[in-house]
Each structure stands twice: as structure tokens, then as C-alpha cells.
Amino acid sequence: MEEELKRAFLGMKRQEAIDLVKAALESNTDPLMILGVCREAMEEVGERFETGEFFLSELIHSAEVFKQVSAILEPALISRRAPETSGSVVFGTPKGDIHDLGKNIVVTMMRAQGFLVHDVGVDVPPEKLVEEVQRTGTNILALSALITPAFVSMKKAVSLLKEKGLREKTFVIIGGGVTTDLARKEVGADAQTLDPTKAIRLCRQYLERTTL
Numbered sequence: 001m002e003e004e005l006k007r008a009f010l011g012m013k014r015q016e017a018i019d020l021v022k023a024a025l026e027s028n029t030d031p032l033m034i035l036g037v038c039r040e041a042m043e044e045v046g047e048r049f050e051t052g053e054f055f056l057s058e059l060i061h062s063a064e065v066f067k068q069v070s071a072i073l074e075p076a077l078i079s080r081r082a083p084e085t086s087g088s089v090v091f092g093t094p095k096g097d098i099h100d101l102g103k104n105i106v107v108t109m110m111r112a113q114g115f116l117v118h119d120v121g122v123d124v125p126p127e128k129l130v131e132e133v134q135r136t137g138t139n140i141l142a143l144s145a146l147i148t149p150a151f152v153s154m155k156k157a158v159s160l161l162k163e164k165g166l167r168e169k170t171f172v173i174i175g176g177g178v179t180t181d182l183a184r185k186e187v188g189a190d191a192q193t194l195d196p197t198k199a200i201r202l203c204r205q206y207l208e209r210t211t212l
């Protein structure tokens with residue numbers, strides 16, 4: 001399935017990708033594993049774009065296919081029983097970046113796990129991110145980045161949290177294809193991961209620590 005699904009993405013074969021995902025779900029393949037394969041395929045689309053083999057139109061088309069596929073995966077991704085969670089999260093893609101496919105998946109999965117998520121969208125200025133943290137009284141700020149200029153906005157958001165005296169009581173977690181642990185250190189975040197399940201676990205652990 002893996003290779004066929006990647007081939008369908010790279011061949012811009014929308015219906016084939018959809019059928020393969022449906023068939024994989026029907027044969028009880030782990031939805032997170034299917035998501036992982038789609039993500040890898042998107043990475044490959046990105047690499048081909050970088051080398052000039054693909055154009056923006058392929059990037060856009062593959063994003064559309066991914067959107068449809070994630071809508072099919074969504075019920076399976078959120079079907080696990082949600083434990084009680086009282087946490088709330090401000091979630092956004094910082095200024096300079098308009099990618100949101102990965103963010104939307106993590107937001108959906110967090111909501112399904114009982115988190116109250118304030119999704120502030122894409123291209124969000126650092127000031128607005130911090131304002132939302134303040135306005136909602138949230139103590140988790142989750143940021144998604146797919147392009148490197150977004151790191152500047154992330155760093156600014158962290159320093160604004162400091163300025164407002166909110167840094168100590170805010171858990172800052174970052175994710176998205178371009179992030180690494182090195183980037184986490186650079187922007188001054190507390191955690192970094194590409195894995196939505198791990199992100200949920202880390203946020204929950206943070207809440208448990210702070211409510212003890």
C-alpha cells in the first residue's frame with residue numbers, strides 16, 4: 001500500500017490516492033500510519049518542487065488531495081476514546097507561513113482528546129498569538145511551521161510572552177515539517193515534535209505537572 005499510495009500522490013492521481021486510503025482503512029491499517037505515508041509523499045512533492053521538477057500547481061494539487069484524504073482519515077484518527085482533559089490551547093501558524101494542513105490535523109486530534117483549542121489560523125503575527133493566550137487564559141501555545149521564516153515569528157512570540165510575564169506559565173510546543181530540536185532551542189520553545197500523539201501526551205504531562 002505504502003508505495004502505491006506515494007506513487008498516487010506523486011502522479012497527482014487524486015481518485016487513486018483516495019481509493020487506496022479507503023481500502024487501507026477498511027483493512028484496519030493504523031490511520032496514523034496512513035497519515036505518515038501521506039506526509040512522506042508530501043515531503044517528496046516538496047523535494048521535487050525544490051529541484052524544479054514540480055511547479056506550484058503540483059504543490060497546490062497535492063495539497064488538495066491531502067485535504068480530501070485527511071477528511072477521510074479524520075473519523076478514524078479521532079475514534080479513540082477521549083480521556084477527560086481540561087486543558088486549553090492556542091494554536092496557530094505564525095506570520096510568514098500559510099501552511100495549515102498539518103496544523104489542522106493536530107487541532108482535530110487535540111479536540112478529539114478533550115482539549116479546548118483556539119485555532120487562530122495562519123500567518124498570525126506574534127502580537128496576536130500572545131494576545132490570544134492572554135485573552136483566553138490559556139497556558140499552552142502550539143505553533144506550526146513549514147517554512148523557515150516562521151521561526152522569526154515564533155521567536156518573537158516567545159519573547160513577547162516573556163515581556164508580558166507569561167512565559168513561566170505557558171508551555172510552548174512547536175511542530176511542522178521544518179522544525180527540529182535545534183529550531184526549538186533557537187526559538188526558545190519547550191517542546192518540538194512532528195507526532196500528533198506525542199504532542200498530546202506532552203501537553204497532558206505538562207498539565208498534570210502544573211495542576212499537582
Ligand code: B12
Nearest residue numbers: 043046063097098099100101102144147148175176177199
Ligand atoms: C502542500 C504544500 C504547500 C501548499 C500548502 C497548502 C496548505 N493549506 O497548507 C501551498 C501550495 C499553498 C504551499 C505554498 C508554499 N510553499 Co509549500 N509545501 C507544501 C508541501 C509539499 C507539503 C506540506 C504539508 O502539508 N505536508 C503534510 C503535513 C501533514 O505535514 P506537516 O505540516 O509536517 O504536519 C505534520 C507534523 O509536522 C505535525 N505538525 C504540524 N504542525 C504542528 C504543530 C505542532 C505544535 C505539533 C506538535 C505538530 C505539528 O502534524 C502533522 C502530522 O502528520 C511542503 C513539502 C514538505 N516537505 O513538507 C512544501 C514546503 C513546506 N513549501 C515550501 C515553499 C517554498 C512554499 C512557497 C514559498 C512556494 C511559493 N513559491 O509560493 C509557498 C509558501 C507561502 C507561505 N508564505 O507560506 C518549502 C519550504 C522551504 C523552507 N524550508 O522554507 C517546502 C518545504 C517545499 C520545498 N522542499 O521546497 N505549499
